[in-house]
Amino acid sequence: MNIKRLYHQFASPPYFYRISGLWLPYIMGLFVLLFAAGLYGGLVTAPTDYEQGEAYRIIFVHVPAAWMSLFIYMVMAISGAIGLIWRMKLAEIVSISSAPIGASFTFLALATGSIWGKPMWNTWWVWDARLTSELLLLFLYLGVMALYNAIEDKRTAARAVAILALVGVVNIPVIHYSVEWWNTLHQGPTVTKFDKPSIHLSMLIPLLIMAVAFKLYYIGSLFMRVRTEIIVREQKSKWVKDLAEES
């Protein structure tokens, strides 16, 4: 089977609807397994931190959520660009369905960060570089969602949103570095230094398991949103009517 044919098959909403329905239980099942394993590893087996005590354990939710917040924005922008360039309906739907999930992860990262900040920095909020850029990312998500909701015609809305998301992508590094320059209190990254990570293996493994679990959750919830959106958009087409009659 050649790649071009595979691409066209996946771009077809009925095909995607069928395949994603088959995959969804496995994705969500694997998510539950990994989530449970990651939580057990993080909350029970990982040792207590010598500096931060037990409070550091929120890292197992906070860091994966922060990773997801940026990752989903990239997915949103790239699929938006695909939708914009090749007029691929499915990419438009993926792009716009990612926005609320990404906003939720961003909010989760901010909320857990705030809860973590209280025992560590003795304050709920500081105008620190990383916190501020995360907050701005949340604003970017909210702007995308507001624009999508404001435009009546959903295909036009998806294209407008894709342009906005792309402008945002160009701006994210600028915003990030400007804010970094502005103020820094947040602890440096502990995981990305792969040659010599400053995090112990017994903490790193549950963290990575949680990160994979979060990715799976994103894929699962994205599939559900995309399936709903496909049904809504294609409600007049024959295959959806057939589907409704079957059940």
Added chain:
Amino acid sequence: MFNAWLQILKRDLLIAFRRRSEIIHPLIFFVMVISLFPLAIGDDKVLLQKIAPAIIWVTALLATMLSLDNLFRSDFEDGSLEQMNLLKIPLSLIVTAKITAHWLITGLPLILITPLLAVLLYMTADTTTMLLLTLLLGTPTLSLIGAVGIALTVALRQGGVILSLLILPLYIPVLIFATLALQNTAQGFSAEAQLAMMLAILVLAITLAPFAIAAALKVSLN
């Protein structure tokens, strides 16, 4: 091509001078909001002097955003934007002419009136000069970024609130660098690095924003 660019610039300037209130209203807004701060804070010379750059910059941000509202609206409503889209010269180039005209009639007066406001807020001569420099480098960037938002929302009936949601986060780097430069100047340090960054952002905006604006306008025209 340059001739056509000049023609559009001239046309927009002419229209603006026939409707002078549209030039003056954002200016009045700018002056009024700034004079609200001393009234709310009290006549505290030290405090006002310290926060004056922040007040002027935030208000300039809001005034620019408000003034942008009419950048494409009337052309969109009477259909001339559609005609411009059909011209042989690319829409991204036409858009730069319109934004230049718009900056000349809203951004420039804003900068010209700023020294007066700086006196009202007890700013020193050094920081006032730096304020003018940052505004000179910053407001064109604000116009370019704001134009993307305007192009996306021009077809909407209630675009105003959504516009602020879209573009205020994108305005933040400009705000940060401008106020950092002013803080440095107030403390007697050099602000060259911040000015260089602002210039870099302006160059980036001039290079990329017109394409985004043209693409957004084409979506809105659809």
